[in-house]
Amino acid sequence: MQRRNFLKKTGLGATGLASIPFLSSWSKPIGEIQPKTIKKAVRPIVVCTWNFHNATSKAWEILNSGGNALDAVEQGVMIEEADVTNQTVGKGGRPDRDGNVTLDACIMNKDGNCGSVVYLQNITHAISVARKVMEDTPHVMLAGKGAEQFAYEKGFEKENLLTEQSKKEWLEWKKESKYETIINIENHDTIGMLAIDANGDISGSCTTSGMAYKVGGRVGDSPLVGAGLFIDNEVGGATATGVGEEVVKTVGSFLIVELMRQGKSPQEACEEAVNRIVSKNKNYNDFQVGFLAINKNGETGAYCIHPGFSYSKYDGAGQSDNPSGSFVKK
Numbered sequence: 001m002q003r004r005n006f007l008k009k010t011g012l013g014a015t016g017l018a019s020i021p022f023l024s025s026w027s028k029p030i031g032e033i034q035p036k037t038i039k040k041a042v043r044p045i046v047v048c049t050w051n052f053h054n055a056t057s058k059a060w061e062i063l064n065s066g067g068n069a070l071d072a073v074e075q076g077v078m079i080e081e082a083d084v085t086n087q088t089v090g091k092g093g094r095p096d097r098d099g100n101v102t103l104d105a106c107i108m109n110k111d112g113n114c115g116s117v118v119y120l121q122n123i124t125h126a127i128s129v130a131r132k133v134m135e136d137t138p139h140v141m142l143a144g145k146g147a148e149q150f151a152y153e154k155g156f157e158k159e160n161l162l163t164e165q166s167k168k169e170w171l172e173w174k175k176e177s178k179y180e181t182i183i184n185i186e187n188h189d190t191i192g193m194l195a196i197d198a199n200g201d202i203s204g205s206c207t208t209s210g211m212a213y214k215v216g217g218r219v220g221d222s223p224l225v226g227a228g229l230f231i232d233n234e235v236g237g238a239t240a241t242g243v244g245e246e247v248v249k250t251v252g253s254f255l256i257v258e259l260m261r262q263g264k265s266p267q268e269a270c271e272e273a274v275n276r277i278v279s280k281n282k283n284y285n286d287f288q289v290g291f292l293a294i295n296k297n298g299e300t301g302a303y304c305i306h307p308g309f310s311y312s313k314y315d316g317a318g319q320s321d322n323p324s325g326s327f328v329k330k
Contacts, residue, residue, distance in 0.1 A: 042297065069109075090207065176178065201233060240289065
């Protein structure tokens, strides 16, 4: 007998089949289906490389009062740029081997717009000049004298960035002029900051005076969008610290965001980025690289080559220092 005729004679249409108890038992009872767990988004939140408490405190102050992530990441890192005791960022930064303090910085907002300055001299707040490049020009990056002149036109004041302490240490270094990248000291040369505001929008900033006693004109990863910093408002953000040359070679921050887009957690993505650097460098024992990442949900992750890297976090639970895992174990 044909199936169609059988159904007609027995009165079993589509509705009838669905109502038969033994047929419905083929599927799992609704009460036993476990819904997918959705974690509550953490916002607002700010994180930055290393334990720069004053920086995350300033950024949190802005976020907690309803401010946006872009203002938070700019004003947060400005604290360190102005701190002359921090010899890795802004005023008081260690000079290149010719005695010039040169700054690199970039900033990126929720819309993917970005601004950058490289080899900037005589201006303390490189991050703010980078923001002006983003907002007031059709360009992404300005360099050297052009960046400096642009800053003056925007009202920034000329300052001597070489403090007596940094000058004294530079003159002492010149006696031997030995260049070496001391892990977690000279390479503790960057503050990268990532923030999510109450609206769920993400922004990031990165600023540095670069490696101590570098060759004049050297630029690292910090002002390079995709290397030292990258933001995608649909996914998350990442930033880097350490030997910038190695971060540039793998476009590290962009890589981490893309890995998160593919489903990896911030922690997994940071670990993969470090592993790629290590796999391509037999001399990885001689330098440090650290990554910090945050996803759209406010989950964070960090990883580095050598022990010692950490990051500061500020959210509704308060401020905390978070040691990073490392490829090389203690």
